[in-house]
Amino acid sequence: MNQKKIYVTGLGPGNADHMTGAALASMADADIVVGYKTYIDLIKDLDCVQGKTLKASGMRKEVDRCQECLDLALEGKTVTLVSSGDAGVYGMAGIMLELVEKQKADVEVEVVPGISAVNAAASILGAPLMHDYAVISLSNLLTDWELIKKRIRCAGEGDFVIALYNPKSKGRPTNINTCQEILLQVKDPKTPVGIVQNAMRDGQKKCITTLDQMCDQEINMFSLVIIGNSKTYVTDDGQTMITPRGYTL
Amino acid sequence: MNQKKIYVTGLGPGNADHMTGAALASMADADIVVGYKTYIDLIKDLDCVQGKTLKASGMRKEVDRCQECLDLALEGKTVTLVSSGDAGVYGMAGIMLELVEKQKADVEVEVVPGISAVNAAASILGAPLMHDYAVISLSNLLTDWELIKKRIRCAGEGDFVIALYNPKSKGRPTNINTCQEILLQVKDPKTPVGIVQNAMRDGQKKCITTLDQMCDQEINMFSLVIIGNSKTYVTDDGQTMITPRGYTL
Structure with a gap:
């Protein structure tokens, strides 16, 4: 058998x-x-x-x-x-x-x-997922774009850390810009954003920037983007993104 | 050196x-x-x-x-x-x-x-995280309870799959009930819910139930709770929870 x-x-x-x-x-x-x-x-x-x-x-x-x-x-x-x-x-x-x-x-x-890709990317950026987070795919190949936009808005209003899968591709070059516009209505433009490409593979790259500048950075179908919550900060050397859990140090 | x-x-x-x-x-x-x-x-x-x-x-x-x-x-x-x-x-x-x-x-x-615990629990339940999801801890030890409630509401309104860490403990026996009440205002009471205890350890247990009945199940500090989105369903044998990604089969 x-x-x-x-x-x-x-x-x-x-x-x-x-x-x-x-x-x-x-x-x-x-x-x-x-x-x-x-x-x-x-x-x-x-x-x-x-x-x-x-x-x-x-x-x-x-x-x-x-x-x-x-x-x-x-x-x-x-x-x-x-x-x-x-x-x-x-x-x-x-x-x-x-x-x-x-x-x-x-x-x-x-x-x-x-x-998961989000955990791999987070470990490269530091510790951006230390508090409540939302994972959203910006690909509207199988999902209604209106629903994706609604989720972006809800995640922003809830002050979640937001991880974006499929942030950009040739067929969807501007979804990331719309996402940015929605989030800028509810989040500080200087919110830290981390972008990781090819996490733990050949060609790994990371970039730490801010919400208002993230679309100026290289983002493609191999990128994962993590947008901080209102408490997320970047270390003085600019290399590490941390979302505090709330402990008193 | x-x-x-x-x-x-x-x-x-x-x-x-x-x-x-x-x-x-x-x-x-x-x-x-x-x-x-x-x-x-x-x-x-x-x-x-x-x-x-x-x-x-x-x-x-x-x-x-x-x-x-x-x-x-x-x-x-x-x-x-x-x-x-x-x-x-x-x-x-x-x-x-x-x-x-x-x-x-x-x-x-x-x-x-x-x-991550959420990925381990999901693999035991089937495939509940196949679409956009939010991860929320119900512990208000370090986080303001009002913020947690707001996040639950936002995640519900956005029709995210919702994964709950720290759903219940002796010091916080009713947070899960409040969470249920908030979600029942925006989600179908028959939304599938999976509860996993001790994922991949001795004493592993899983339970698949619905949003309106989840608080009647055993939930403790070793549990992880995954609440479906509006498309999530359970197989006919009641053993597997699936959130469709949107492919036509």
């Missing part, structure tokens, strides 16, 4: 040092590892996948990729679907579980958490 | 399987590993800390613990301060960085990210 199991595994930011033992074990247990090409490249040299079948697929084929994993599992293969960051945050875990539910497939799905 | 370095390391939910290689390496590199007693217990049997000095300290001594690390580092020791989950989310990273800045200490601080 085959076990018919799919792991949906978060690889963390990319660098193997930031993968968990459980993530590596899920790949070691698989017959086949499936993922977007960039993520397969991140793991193809790891010991735990040597001798295994690796299937790389293209972008924007998320549903097809999950269906392929499900078909393989129903044939009796153990499949590990890899995703960067945490597979449960704008990742593949939800689609995989939705497909299994919709088709009432008799397959076990285990979600293996990974270091 | 001593390097004078402090690692602030997130251990993830607790189980060694969910620690990263970088977290283990930061302990291997240390002369001394410092942490709250419960966290020292989680790591004291790991190979990477054998033969090292382990210093366990009590609860609510966060600032003292950071000062102790700083003093040790200034003496030339390499110190690793461990924290559960991600050290940068309601953890020790911010306090450590604040102390170093305040005292202008010449010590390098490296924050090593860990699997």
